[in-house]
Amino acid sequence: MPSTAAVRPAHRPAEDVDPRLVDGVLAAAMAVVVAVVVAADLEGTGRAGALAWLFAAGFGALLLARRRAPRLVLVLTVLGIFVYYVFQLPPIGIALPAVAALYSAAEADRTRSAVAAGAVLVSVAAYFRVDEGLPAAYLVSYDLLTDVALVAAAIALGVSVRSRRELRAQQERLRALAAAEERREADRRLQAERAGIARDLHDSIGHTMSVIAVHSSVAAEAVGRDDEAAARALERVRSAASATLRELRSTVKLLRSPGADPVVRNGLGLAGIPQLLEAAQDADVAVTARVDVDPEELDTAIDAAAYRIVQESLTNVLRHSGARHAVVRARTEDGSLELCISDDGRGASPGDVVDAAGGRGLPGMAERVGLLGGTLRAGNRDGGGFEVRARLPRRLGP
Incomplete structure (x- = not known):
């Protein structure tokens, strides 16, 4: 041979x-x-x-x-x-x-x-x-x-x-x-991926900062009167900050490894909603969750987007609404994922932009939903409070 x-x-x-x-x-x-x-x-x-x-x-x-x-x-x-x-x-x-x-x-x-x-x-x-x-x-x-x-x-x-x-x-x-066109398309996908990372990081940090602000206020009020409550609030602040730091490290690792899948970079989805509810409830906002969705029915991108929508909506509840109770509902119907996050707070004032094109954190949610082929509506509820409704496809098209 x-x-x-x-x-x-x-x-x-x-x-x-x-x-x-x-x-x-x-x-x-x-x-x-x-x-x-x-x-x-x-x-x-x-x-x-x-x-x-x-x-x-x-x-x-x-x-x-x-x-x-x-x-x-x-x-x-x-x-x-x-x-x-x-x-x-x-x-x-x-x-x-x-x-x-x-x-x-x-x-x-x-x-x-x-x-x-x-x-x-x-x-x-x-x-x-x-x-x-x-x-x-x-x-x-x-x-x-x-x-x-x-x-x-x-x-x-x-x-x-x-x-x-x-x-x-x-x-x-x-x-x-x-x-050359393939290289340009790859560059466009990279830019879109980076924009998605930025949106996710913004949502995550915004939510964490809201949790930290709320629990810091609770700790400040409890010091000297209820040291146990102050300790719990500080522990929640520490936990939220640690989780965000882990996500930041994960994001930096992703940016150094451009071949990684952007959709699954954080492993987040509707399965992570209990942690969001726990953070809100520790801030004295009672949250009821009705999640009737099998994660296997959803594409990873849809699952991650649903998590971010719930996260951003609860962040707005903590920051702006003054609500004492909120409801998170998720279900699948006719090949779509239906999300509804509502609260009993004071709602949006007349000067606020509350539709899907603007408002309290709504532009990012609206852009995310639109890119995935869904729709988003947000506004005051009859009888008081605020509501966010999103409809997303369960599966992305080819």
Whole structure:
């Protein structure tokens, strides 16, 4: 078995072949073909001498410049053919020596020049054949047909090669554009992820600061009168601060690992609601929760968004409402998740913006719900208090 180092590709793409090598092979092949025809001397002229061989070598040598000056090579080849016949050397055909030059011109996008040169060659050959007295039937059926076929084939092959090359170049450009678009889309997803992290961090810290503020006030009032209540309040402050610090460390770790899944970065969902309720109840707000949802029915992004909506709503209850009681309800219905968070507080004042486009922390909730294909409504309740209602799909679309 050969070693790995000894393994070589089965073939090399044409684009990797040195163009000078290709031109050298083509030049040598043309010189050999013309030399063979000269040596054959089909009409028995006996003039297959050094001058004829020199012309054969010259027709080949011209092709070495076919990439730099394809039109000039074509013109010199046509003139060389005419000069060759002026010296009455062995016939080599009128189109055969020009085949490679015609192909090169067409390949270099000089198709008009190639067609014009081919037409000149065929016309001149036909004129002299008629002048020699050859029958018209022979001229049309054999000689002229052969010349036209050679010219047309050479030009068609050159055009075909150029078209394939341009097609490959176009495909490469399309692939490059597609790759650039994929990079831009990845950047957009990264920015969206970072915005989501910022929203989550804002919600989490806002909720924690509200809990800390409430329990700090409780501790300050209880010091000297009820040391046990003060200790409980301070413990709640410590617990909330520690949890937030853990989330901050988790977020920093995520930002250092951009390949991590942003949706599951904190592992939060409706299952975390009891901790939110405990924090609110320790702040003397009685919270009733009715969560009739199987977490397995929800996509992770929906579950995390539902948690954040409940968290932000309870934060608003603690901060602004003056409520003594709040109710959290969650259920699934008709393929959707229904959330409702209500309180018995004083509600929103007339000057407050309380719809889904603004208000107390509502813009972040509204944006989150909208991105997930849901709806959110918030406003004062009949009979007092405030209510937030959100409807989210249980599963995200493909």
